[in-house]
Amino acid sequence: MSNFYDKISHGLVSELRPWWQVGLSGIRLSPFTLLGTTVVAVSWYLWLTKKSTRGMPPLPPGPPGLPLLGNLPFLQPDFHRYLAKLSQTYGPIIKLQLGSKICIVISSPSLTKIILKDHDTIFSNRDVPASAIEISYGGIDVAWSPNSPQWRKMRKIFVHNLMSHSSLDACYELRIREVRKMVKHIHEKVGLSIDIGEQTFLTVLSLTTSMLWGGAFQGEERRRVEVDIKEAVVEIVELVGELNISDLFPALARFDLQGIQKKMRKIWLWFDGIFESLVENRMKIEGSREETKDFLQLLLEMQQKEDEKTSLSLDQIKALLMDTIVVAPHTTSAAVEWAMAEMLRHPEKTRRVREEIEEVVGKHNIVEESHLPKLLYLDAVLKESLRLHPPAPLMVPRSPDRTCTVAGYTIPQGSKILFNTWAIQRDPKVWENPLEFEPERFLNDPGKGDYHGNNFSLFPFGSGRRICAGIPLAEKMMRYVVATLVHSFEWELPEGVDHDLSDKFGFVLKKSTPLVAKPTVRLPTAIQYL
Ligand code: HEM
Numbered sequence: 095m096s097n098f099y100d101k102i103s104h105g106l107v108s109e110l111r112p113w114w115q116v117g118l119s120g121i122r123l124s125p126f127t128l129l130g131t132t133v134v135a136v137s138w139y140l141w142l143t144k145k146s147t148r149g150m151p152p153l154p155p156g157p158p159g160l161p162l163l164g165n166l167p168f169l170q171p172d173f174h175r176y177l178a179k180l181s182q183t184y185g186p187i188i189k190l191q192l193g194s195k196i197c198i199v200i201s202s203p204s205l206t207k208i209i210l211k212d213h214d215t216i217f218s219n220r221d222v223p224a225s226a227i228e229i230s231y232g233g234i235d236v237a238w239s240p241n242s243p244q245w246r247k248m249r250k251i252f253v254h255n256l257m258s259h260s261s262l263d264a265c266y267e268l269r270i271r272e273v274r275k276m277v278k279h280i281h282e283k284v285g286l287s288i289d290i291g292e293q294t295f296l297t298v299l300s301l302t303t304s305m306l307w308g309g310a311f312q313g314e315e316r317r318r319v320e321v322d323i324k325e326a327v328v329e330i331v332e333l334v335g336e337l338n339i340s341d342l343f344p345a346l347a348r349f350d351l352q353g354i355q356k357k358m359r360k361i362w363l364w365f366d367g368i369f370e371s372l373v374e375n376r377m378k379i380e381g382s383r384e385e386t387k388d389f390l391q392l393l394l395e396m397q398q399k400e401d402e403k404t405s406l407s408l409d410q411i412k413a414l415l416m417d418t419i420v421v422a423p424h425t426t427s428a429a430v431e432w433a434m435a436e437m438l439r440h441p442e443k444t445r446r447v448r449e450e451i452e453e454v455v456g457k458h459n460i461v462e463e464s465h466l467p468k469l470l471y472l473d474a475v476l477k478e479s480l481r482l483h484p485p486a487p488l489m490v491p492r493s494p495d496r497t498c499t500v501a502g503y504t505i506p507q508g509s510k511i512l513f514n515t516w517a518i519q520r521d522p523k524v525w526e527n528p529l530e531f532e533p534e535r536f537l538n539d540p541g542k543g544d545y546h547g548n549n550f551s552l553f554p555f556g557s558g559r560r561i562c563a564g565i566p567l568a569e570k571m572m573r574y575v576v577a578t579l580v581h582s583f584e585w586e587l588p589e590g591v592d593h594d595l596s597d598k599f600g601f602v603l604k605k606s607t608p609l610v611a612k613p614t615v616r617l618p619t620a621i622q623y624l
Contacts, residue, residue: 472580
């Protein structure tokens with residue numbers, strides 16, 4: 095494994111800037127190429143759209159744009175806030191023209207319900223960025239695949255086999271090991287400043303890789319693999335969010351004018367090498383393994399049974415590993431970092447969380463997953479943090495598979511549908527004191543805190559048939575990590591550092607400055623830190 099890893103671990107390109115930071119200046123092409131290709135693609139697309147929507151109601155209202163480029167030159171860096179501002183002027187359903195792509199932005203619970211519940215089947219495709227096709231084995235994974243029998247089968251296996259209670263319980267040992275490693279590591283740094291976001295990202299990444307392929311890499315090699323995986327998954331998310339001409343003018347996607355798809359293909363090749371070697375090594379181990387079963391083992395065993403209903407191709411298995419390794423660490427660590435930031439800002443809430451943990455866990459024990467369902471106030475704190483800081487602020491774009499009408503407006507087939515989760519979850523028409531951190535709002539009214547897809551005022555995990563497939567794991571990891579951090583340590587900001595809860599827009603909503611805090615020991619015995 096070691097030699098193989100050395101061979102494939104080439105430098106992963108960096109220095110990327112997402113489109114909301116660069117605007118159009120991020121596109122490096124000669125003006126003639128840009129103008130020529132734009133004119134052809136826009137004319138073609140407008141002709142097609144006009145033809146397919148002839149005789150139908152109008153498109154939703156929206157700000158005026160320029161010929162060819164539409165609203166592109168006017169986009170602002172804080173995209174979620176910019177869209178929220180536009181919806182105050184144009185209403186809860188607006189249209190933006192992004193090159194030749196029509197983008198519809200939804201900013202109200204009632205319209206979200208119409209689309210994600212009443213018209214769930216029509217809207218259960220994704221608007222797939224060209225770069226995402228490269229990393230997802232040609233778009234055959236769970237996250238980007240169109241609604242098809244193959245996607246339904248993969249999703250079913252993901253949700254019913256990997257995310258089931260029994261599978262997650264079967265790899266509990268792997269989660270304990272990683273969380274204890276985190277506690278030991280922080281304990282060694284007591285009194286120093288710790289970047290909580292970085293620490294939780296690494297912990298969730300280790301948790302995820304452990305669950306995916308167990309102890310395939312060990313010692314120094316494991317550390318190196320994880321450092322490279324971290325770099326790669328961060329880059330993947332940046333590339334998916336880049337302003338790509340291939341997405342603005344899909345007719346030009348094959349030319350990959352900015353080389354974004356090429357960069358993504360390079361990362362995919364690197365990951366594919368790792369996945370190939372993991373599978374090859376597993377195949378060499380004869381008979382069933384005695385130790386805890388990781389996801390790769392479960393998927394390969396299901397494949398060997400050759401049952402059409404539960405057997406995935408090797409590429410589908412690898413695409414599924416890729417989805418998990420890219421999505422889980424980014425989203426879950428962002429959720430943990432935001433919750434910790436809110437708790438540091440509100441010591442009285444932290445005190446209440448701690449009292450609850452102490453009552454359920456005790457001061458002489460350590461937090462275990464069996465304690466988590468009893469930690470109701472902690473649950474409310476996490477919900478409130480997901481309300482104010484949804485890790486996916488605009489959800490994951492959907493796309494209708496046919497032209498249809500919503501709220502009296504035409505929504506063309508293939509348009510990009512964004513849901514401004516961030517704005518809806520702070521809407522004063524829906525939430526009392528919307529900007530206040532008040533976990534108590536969920537204690538008195540449990541229905542209000544249901545985020546499993548039935549409540550269109552709180553949907554950090556989306557809704558409908560494409561709702562997040564990883565909720566059970568996300569919940570376990572968030573609760574386990576936060577409960578352990580709060581139970582094991584007191585946290586305070588370094589001297590001179592102010593509470594900062596401002597955010598930086600991206601595919602994943604991050605804090606604009608990393609959360610750095612100083613831990614001190616609070617448990618009575620040293621053994622609780624091992
Ligand atoms: C706090 C953590 C997380 C948040 C906030 C989150 C949020 C989301 C959202 C908003 C979507 C799109 C849903 C929709 O279109 O309706 C999504 C999809 C998805 N998530 Fe998560 N997620 C989280 C953690 C995870 C984890 C840990 C995993 C894997 C174990 C995961 C796997 C997926 C997959 C595979 C999809 C695509 C589902 C599909 O298209 O059918 N997520 N997630």
